[in-house]
Amino acid sequence: MIAFIRALKVLTRVDSCCFKSKFYRKDLIDELKIFGISSRHHIDDFMRGRIIGKIEEGRKITDVLPGSSTSLAALFHGCGSHLKLLECSRRHGEVVLEQVANQFLAASGKQISRKTVARRLRGGGLYARRPVVCVPLTRQHRTARLQWCREHHNCTEQDWACVLFSDESRFSLSSDCRRQLIWRESGTAYRPENIQEKDRYPTCSIMVWAGIMINVRKRLHVVANGTMTGQRYIDEVLLPHVRLFRGAVGDKFVFMDDNATCHRTLTVQVCLDSEGIQRLVWPARSPDLNPIENVWDALGRQVAGRNYPPTNKNTLIRELTEEWDKLPQQLLDNVVQNSEVNCGKHIEKIADKSRKRLKILKYLSGRDWGSDASTLRITYITLVRPVLEYGYQIFQVASPTNLKKLERVQLSAARIITGLRYSCPTDIVLYEADIQPLTMRFEVNSYRYFNKIKSLDPSIEPLLSLEIGQVTNV
Secondary structure (H helix, E strand, C coil), X not given: CHHHHHHHHCCCCCCXXXXXXXXXXXXXXXXXXXXXXXXXXXXXXXHHHHHHHHHHCCCCHHHHCCCCCECHHHHCCCHHHHHHHHHXXXXXXXXXXXXXXXXXXXXXXXXXXXXXXXXXXXXCCCCCCCCCCCCCCCHHHHHHHHHHHHHHCCCCHHHHCCEEEEEEEEEECCCCCCCCCCCCCCCCCCCHHHCCCCCCCCCCEEEEEEEEEXXXXXXXXXXXXXXXXXXXXXXXXXXXXXXXXXXXXXXXXXEECCCCHHHCCHHHHHHHHHHCCEECCCCCCCHHHCCHHHHHHHHHHHHHXXXXXXXXXXXXXXXXXXXXXXXXHHHHHHHHHCCCCCCHHHHHHHHHHHHHHHHHHHHHHCCCCCCCHHHHHHHHHHHXXXXXXXXXXXXXXXXXHHHHHHHHHXXXXXXXXXXXXXXXXXXXXXXXXXXCCHHHHHHHHHHHHHHHHHHHCHHHHHHCCCCCCCCCCC
């Protein structure tokens, strides 16, 4: 009886686990046959809804289906198939509707259409969205990228101020980024004013090169008539541009370029060695680590947002040069310094939220029934410390100044718990409150967290190895 009620309720929530096993379904069939339910006739959605409503009202099964000849297959029509379809789609989320239909046919032996697949997926909470695009990386690529980040995450702003980040980029008259949107009424998609003409293959495109440093930028260089080669890279980029920066900055100058074929030829390396230019070792397939990629995106947006878009090659070159010169220097400095990509704002937010929750401890400390240390400590561990430890996985790269903000909040809580004065040393206050320093807890929790990840997938162990040292179980 209980299994039958669970089966009826699955009609309102198709992701229930009772139909994921064919053994549950067989048991339900046997129980329903006891009530004289045949397997021939079908019921409509209205009758199915009435049955569910009566069950939810608490009516008996015999009252709901008194001697009915309702079919079990009709009562639960589509539920098992729906779950199989969702299981195939969640396992292969990148496939198209035809592939999902083929996988469902192989799993259940039933042929369904694309519309049925789309309707069932929407009913199960799956919607068609553009996939996130990323560069394909192998295990060696990930290891090299992680190693590079570990070697340079302690570099200061003065160190990055001596690095010239460079790259080439190609711009065309007909872009396929589909960044520009139009506002139109429903059903007016094919009006002439709402149609944008675009060639399938770009008829005109140019390649440009540029370099950026903190407080300095290099004038945009147009690579005319063809693509960049090793010899052109020496004649048009290294000798006339990079060598001048090397002379202005001095021995601390570092030149960054990616691993393109034209950059890694033997003649290019000989030229760099002869000019005394130090090259920054760059991991393969890592355009996201190059800050100038963000500048290219900003430049493309500025050109696309002009009132009169370029119509020919000369106009495109002129507008790219003008917009490059108009880019604010602060934008270029921010992409190098990464002033927004740090833990400061996150730590400030959780510290402010924790200070507000400290008011609960202050309130309890002034009451007879909640002023004992054990109650206050449990309250702190339950309400305040989880907020302080939120996102602790990234705190290993946080500055000591930011981490002290969290330590001060915990110290205030420890003083409320113990009642000690502000003149009492920090170590004694934490010891009396029986609270560990947050930096120690971050280290221990990170160690346990990454060990858990390695246990799930041992193949990524080299990527998650941490230099934590010996950590005691606390």
